Amino acid sequence: MARKIRVLVAKPGLDGHDRGARVIARGLRDAGMEVIYTGLHQTPEQIVEAALQEDVDVVGLSILSGAHMTMFPRVCELLKENGAEDIIVIGGGTVPEDDIAALKENGWAREIFTPGATMETIVRWINENVKTG
Amino acid sequence: MSEKMDEIRKAREAWAEQRKKMQDRDFVFETVSSMPVKDLYTPEDIEGFDYLRDLGMPGQYPYTRGVQGNMYRGRLWTMRQFAGFATARESNERYKYLLSKGQTGLSVAFDMPTIMGYDSDHPRAYGEVGRVGVAIDSLQDMETLFDGIPLDKVSTSMTINAPASILWCMYIATGEKQGVPSEKLTGTIQNDILKEYIAQKSWIFPPEPSMRLITDIFAYASRHVPRWNTVSISGYHIREAGSTAVQELAFTLADGFAYVEAGIAAGLDVDDFAPRLSFFFNAHIDFFEEIAKYRAARRIWARRMKEKYGAKNPRSWMLRFHTQTAGCSLTAQQPENNIVRTAYEALAAVLGGTQSLHTNSMDEVLALPTEKAVQIALRTQQILACETGVANVIDPLAGSYYVEALTNKMEEEAEKYFAEIERRGGVLAAIDQNFFQQEIADAAYQFQRAVDAKKRIMVGVNEFVNEDEKLDIEILKIDPQVEKDQVARVQKLRRERDNIKVGDTLEALRKAAQGTDNLIPYILECVRAYATEGEIVQVFREVFGEYKEKPIF
Known part of the structure; x- marks a missing residue:
């Protein structure tokens, strides 16, 4: 039997908007995944450390402060430095379309889910894109 | 009277018998907070209703009908739009424009x-x-922020919590520089740390020292800044984090009681500080539920302040509140629809008797608002005030079977939460047990499930969707130069100020923090010497420690 998919839900930056992160964390857990939630105010270094320690398949960054163009590249860079670029980085929050395109083109995020995305869509995407076993 | 009620009951039962044969729509008939509502309310639902006991007259105990005797016929609510950006100099220019x-x-x-x-x-x-x-x-930035703005002529609301004491001292010191004594300053600091642990999560220190800073502010304000609202007890953020209306009401009032108890425990007379407590509520999309919430809030507060805490000054009994429409009710899809949502929410706030109101801009769900969107938001309030006629009559929904029954229901449900919080050892203990955080997370999750399952309709999101919608909204970007300039400014200040004096005042503050003196005079000394906010906070971090959440979901 394939092992459960492991997801780190992370909340970088100084703001406290954690409603979305917590709803997603719970939804993924209810969909049968192992979920670790970092809590608030995490630096990219702390996030990557947690990702490595917890041996996750996916890192989901929840960003509503507008800092996505600095946070995603930094997390990807640190994962690469630690030889963990196989970890899939996805995100959620209020990210403008131009920035989503830039994040994907540069390989800083595989997918970004914006307000209105259903739990089902996110679960399906993760199941289709993570290979376990 | 009861004979009459008997007749009503019989008539209602006969109606219900007929009604059973009618097919209802396939729809979940409950409030946005998942509170079931009946199809019809009659005098039976408010049996035992006592006008003078339950409502009274406007401006009179228990203030269910409003805190002013003439409400909006005297003065309309304050249209207070929240704004701020970039550096002190740019914000100063904006404030001067607004004042002009x-x-x-x-x-x-x-x-x-x-x-x-x-x-x-x-x-x-x-x-x-x-x-x-x-x-x-x-202080240098605060002086710039209010340069050319006489602080004895404006009232200033500052949305600041964990470091509120420091920013407030900077404001007082700016007044001194302008020759305005602190007795003449008017305004509000949000200063509501309890809801930070519960919902908004902008905390720095642990709860106990944070509560000490707040009671120090109460004590200092009552002697030296008597016209200042020392705390704005906020349900807004609790609701935005996903709570129900009842949770917003109950948790916010519980926080209020906790501040009152802390003030009394610190040796203050309740009537010395309670008149300066104010509130801040959300205006969500469920119209009647929101109106009932505001009415219940006033009645609960008045009764508790008088009966439980023994307040004698009527101003201590009055719950005055600011309202903001619900950011979380807005949608990124078809953002123009948000104008309509905001208008209904603003109407509920006004029918609920708010003292001031911020209406959200339609594009705030995407980015900082554009000028045009801000103007429409303000015009929404002006149309409400000047065209609709709703401000002509005081508390016009009083006496509605539904509104009165719902107001009673909100109060009953809030009382259940108060009992549960007390059983858990009070607000601080309940925070430590993650009680509020878990209740809110549960409600937020259930709401999202309901939306995903289409049990709850959000127009443009899960129903009436425009399939290939392209967003055509301008996104405001902040120039990175703003940060570079501000960094250079604070570093220049550290080089040029009297650093011996700064060190001495910070050391005096550290000793005071380790003891029990009121900290406000010490913070004022640091601020006057141009110690930075970060340096003052650092002293407190070292003495008090930092709060660590236990992340749950």
Whole structure:
């Protein structure tokens, strides 16, 4: 039997908007995944450390402060430095379309889910894109 | 009377018998907070209703009908739109413009580093300076922010919590520089740390020392800044985090009682500080539920303040509140629809008797608002005030079987939460047990499930969707130069000020923090010597420690 998919839900930056992160964390857990939630105010270094320690398949960054163009590249860079670029980085929050395109083109995020995305869509995407076993 | 009620009951039963044969729509008939509602309310639902006991007259105990005797016939609610960005100089120019247009109250938004107690050159501030509000590092920035604005002529609301004491001292010191004594200053600091642990999560220190800073502010204000609203007890953020209306009501009032108890425990007379407590509620989309919430809030507060805490000054019994329409009810899809949502929410706030109101802009769900969107939001309030006629009659929904029954229901449900919080050992203990956080997370999750399952309809999101919608909204970007300039400014200040004096005042503050003196005079000394916010917070971090959440979901 394939092992459960492991997801780190992370909340970088100084703001406290954690409603979305917590709803997603719970939804993924209810969909049968192992979920670790970092809590608030995490630096990219702390996030990557947690990702490595917890041996996750996916890192989901929840960003509503507008800092996505600095946070995603930094997390990807640190994962690469630690030889963990196989970890899939996805995100959620209020990210403008131009920035989503830039994040994907540069390989800083595989997918970004914006307000209105259903739990089902996110679960399906993760199941289709993570290979376990 | 009961004979009459008997007749009503019989008539209602006969109607219900007929009604059973009618097919209802396939729809979940409950409030947005998942509170079931009946199809019809009659006098039976408010049996035992006593007008003078339950409502009274406007401006009279228990204030169910409003805190002023003449409500909006005297003065309309204050239209107070929240704004702030970039540096003190740019925000100062905006405030002067607003004042020149006849606005008399300012409402300051700070950036995240200021809110979290970091100077602009701290590594954690990187990328966040001036982005969601104005960056204030020292008295120098505060002087710039209010340059040319006489502080005895404006009232200023500052949305600041964990470091509220420091920003407030900077404001007092700015007044001194202008020759305005602190007795003449008017305004509000949000200063509501309890809801930070519960919902908004902008905390710095653990709860106990945070409560000490708050009671120190109460004591200092009652002697030296008597016209200042020392705390704005906030349900807004609790609701935005996903709570129900009842949870917003109950948790906010419970926080209020906790501040009252802390003030009394610190040796203050309740009537010395309670008149300066104010509230801040959300206006969500479920119209009647919101109106009932505001009415219940006033009645509960008045009764508790009088009966439980023994307040004798009627001003201590009055729950005065600011309202903001619900950001979380807005949608990124078809954003123009948000104008309509905001208008209904604003109507509920006004029918519920708010003292001031902020209406959200349609594009705030996407980015900082454009000028045009801000203007429509303000015009929404002006149309409400001047065209609809709703401000002509005081508390016009009183006596509605539904509204009175719902008001009673909100009160009953809130009382259940008060009992549960007490059983858990009070608000601080319940925070420590993650009680509020878990209740809110549960409600938020259930709401999202209901939306995903289409049990709850959001127009444009899960129903009436425009399939290939392209967003055509301008996104405001902050110039990175703002951060560089602010970093240079705070570093220049540190080189040029009298650093011996700064060191001495910070050391005196540290000793006071380790003891039990009121800390406000010590913070004032640091601020006057141009110690930075980050330096003062650092002293407190070392003495008090930092709060660590236990992340749950």
